[in-house]
Amino acid sequence: MPIGPASASSKGRLIGPRKKLLPSVDVQQKLDIHLNTVKKKSPRRAPSDRGFSLGKARVTVELHVDASDFEHLGRAIARLPEEIKAKAAARAMRRVTDMARSRIIKRNAERIDIPPSRVRAVSTAQFNAGGNTSDVILRSGWLPLYKLGATQTAKGVRVRLRGSYRSAFIAEMKSGHVGVFKRQGKDRLPIRELFGPNPAHDITNNPEVYLQVLTEVIEQSLMPRYLHEVDRLLPR
Structure with a gap:
């Protein structure tokens, strides 16, 4: 089911359009999924052309559920015991949150050209049954190039999926930290460490991209999953 563009509210949140999507536990229920990003400052200074401000951004998909389009199904669900409806809704939301x-x-890794495992390592997802909300949170700083598969070459350093960095070199500091560095001038010192992208930064700068991802997951998966969980809980 297509969904229109999100609109900005007076508080600066992005709120998805209201759609009649699926029967809810209590027929008229609001389901919120929040997408949070927390950008951490890198332990070492990132390149000046990739500066960012610390902070936290929240993108909210606010879908108001209405069962009027599914009256026969809504009436059947309404007759179910409250315990079954609540359990089915919670299980469905947990599953959809993981999805x-x-x-x-996947979308973030594709956009910033890094392995999905790197994004997965800095992301979490949790479902709050009391508030019918789910949070998908990314906490990240700028990723050191060395951790993205850097290899030393005769002319510099090559990083998988990101190309070559001429005159760069891989070195280990006295502290034991290993990174990709480059001299700032012709002299031996000073040097600076080179960094790759920041997963959380892309979400903060392009919320509409990820808002669409969340919307598609809800529209495609929430109703089928809820009905599946109801069926599993019904006595045989």
């Missing part, structure tokens, strides 16, 4: 995290990881 949302996987889709966001």
Whole structure:
């Protein structure tokens, strides 16, 4: 089912359009999925052309559920015991939350050209049954180039999926830290460490991309999963 563009509210949140999507536990229920990004400052200074401000951004997909399009199904669900409806909704939301995290990881990795495992390592997902909300959170700083598969070459350093960095070199500091470095001038010192992208930074700068990912997951998966969980809980 297509969904229109999100609109900005007076508080700066992105709120998805209201759609009649699926029967809810109590017929009229609001389901929120929040996408949070927390950008951590890198332990070493990132390249000046990739500066960022610390902070936290939240993208909210706010879908108001209405069962009027599924009256016969809504009446059948309404007759179910409250315990079954609540358990089915919670299980469905947990499953959809995990799916949302996987889709966001995949989309993020594709956009910034890094292995999905790197994004997965800095992301979490959790479902709050009390508030019917799910949070998919990415916490990341700028990723050191060395951790993205850097190899030394005769002319510099080559990084998988990112190309070559001429005159760069891989070195180990006295502290034991290993990184990709480059001299800032013709002299031996000073040097600076080179960094790759920041997964959380892309989400903060392009919320509409990830809002669409969340919307698609909800539209495609929430209703089928909820009905599946109801069926599993019904006595045989």
